[in-house]
Amino acid sequence: MKPKTIHIESRTERLIAVREFISAAAREFGFSDEEVSKIALAVDEACTNIIKHAYQFDPGKKISITVKPAERAFEVVIHDNGKNFNPADVQAPDMKEYLSHYRKGGLGVYLMKTLMDKIEYNIRPGQTNEVRLVKYLPR
């Protein structure tokens, strides 16, 4: 399977196209329907964060999403040129504390970490921000 890329405008109505792109690639790579859903959700969350926080809903901006399949690793690399952010600010919330205080927001980061095996942020101020999400095929 070769690497594939989709370019989208920074608009929430494009999330459905992102999920379809990722689902097709993950299915082709060999994941079960359940795993395919998890990967598509994690990538939706990552793109939603970029649209909301990095681009602050500016619809003229662009996001690129590349699928890079390796031997057993399904890697999704997402690039944007938005406001860079400190990964320390995107810590997953403590869900027990979260639910008991009816807090809002931050759920996407928690989901991404729970759904994927590895997440890395490569923040390059003034250049391109990169988020890498990895899921391994079960043995």
Place this chain on the structure above:
Amino acid sequence: MSEFKIAQRETNNVSVLELKGYLDAHTAPKLEEAFTQLLTSQRYRIVVNCKDLSYISSAGLGVFMAYIEDVRKNAGDIKLTNMSPKVYNVFDLLGFPLLYEIFKDEGEAVRKFFEKGR
């Protein structure tokens, strides 16, 4: 594109929202609007039927979090029903079953409002 729809009806003085399609950051404002209207008209007994809900992301889950406190302060509740295993898994990953009552069947959720005065 009609990727998400909400149908609303009343049964035994309980408001039922039927969700259909994909609930993500794009469509979540529609659900917010539906909850805002219910609260404005002081309807605090709410059942959300997820039978035809194909997908939910954190933006959709965040909507439930945003309204539950106000609803419960007014002696009401948001009860969820008829979830597919795929949608339930997302709620479960976030521990939402601890905070929300989730039923297999809508009738069961409606009846629950009339037990112990809830």
